[in-house]
Amino acid sequence: SYELTQPPSVSVSPGQTARISCSGDTFPNQYAYWYQQKPGQAPVVVIHKDSERPSGIPERFAGSSSGTTVTLTISGVEAEDEADYYCQSADSSGSYWVFGGGTKLTVL
Amino acid sequence: EVQLVESGGGLVQPGGSLRLSCGASGFTFNIYWMHWVRQAPGKGLVWVSRISNDGSSRSYADSVKGRFTVSRDNAKNTLFLQMNSLRAEDTAVYYCARDGGSRGFDSWGQGTLVTVSS
Numbered sequence: 001s002y003e004l005t006q007p008p009s010v011s012v013s014p015g016q017t018a019r020i021s022c023s024g025d026t027f028p029n030q031y032a033y034w035y036q037q038k039p040g041q042a043p044v045v046v047i048h049k050d051s052e053r054p055s056g057i058p059e060r061f062a063g064s065s066s067g068t069t070v071t072l073t074i075s076g077v078e079a080e081d082e083a084d085y086y087c088q089s090a091d092s093s094g095s096y097w098v099f100g101g102g103t104k105l106t107v108l
Numbered sequence: 109e110v111q112l113v114e115s116g117g118g119l120v121q122p123g124g125s126l127r128l129s130c131g132a133s134g135f136t137f138n139i140y141w142m143h144w145v146r147q148a149p150g151k152g153l154v155w156v157s158r159i160s161n162d163g164s165s166r167s168y169a170d171s172v173k174g175r176f177t178v179s180r181d182n183a184k185n186t187l188f189l190q191m192n193s194l195r196a197e198d199t200a201v202y203y204c205a206r207d208g209g210s211r212g213f214d215s216w217g218q219g220t221l222v223t224v225s226s
């Protein structure tokens with residue numbers, strides 16, 4: 001088994017840039033995915049294939065990858081972005097999946 | 109519109125069993141792999157299990173292997189999770205999710221709560 005490591009919390013003021021990191025040995029061989037989860041709601045994918053943004057996700061969300069670390073960057077953070085964010089990946093066979101521990105983004 | 113609706117959660121005693129269902133609509137269910145993901149109260153997301161589109165391939169997290177069984181009925185557009193020998197640490201909201209391939213888990217249900225307690 002393997003693990004993905006995220007910081008427990010990140011805080012930014014509105015309009016600033018938030019960066020959430022996720023490290024794991026599965027990178028860069030496997031894609032990273034990022035999910036946003038607001039209280040009482042199911043998760044929503046905001047980044048797939050390391051850096052691609054699904055339709056309907058604002059352009060301020062971006063993903064990047066460097067070695068064994070992937071990063072979710074939210075530019076011009078808005079109050080509505082306050083949520084828990086999870087990175088995710090799979091093993092090389094695609095049979096086993098893992099989520100990072102989650103990062104709580106607080107908009108001050 | 110893609111919809112996934114879980115059901116079957118509830119209160120069960122330690123050592124007991126429960127069968128969760130996930131009804132799918134709005135897409136061609138039999139071409140998608142599906143997953144179960146759980147979330148303990150106040151905790152993070154944990155992947156539980158995955159099943160291929162035709163049910164021939166299944167995998168499980170170590171924490172549930174040998175106790176949980178994933179299955180599907182493509183004729184009824186339904187995904188199942190049979191949970192046996194339940195433990196207190198299995199208490200969680202259980203979500204079913206569609207595997208969108210390179211799009212990640214692109215659709216999720218609203219979740220069903222399983223509480224294991226005496």
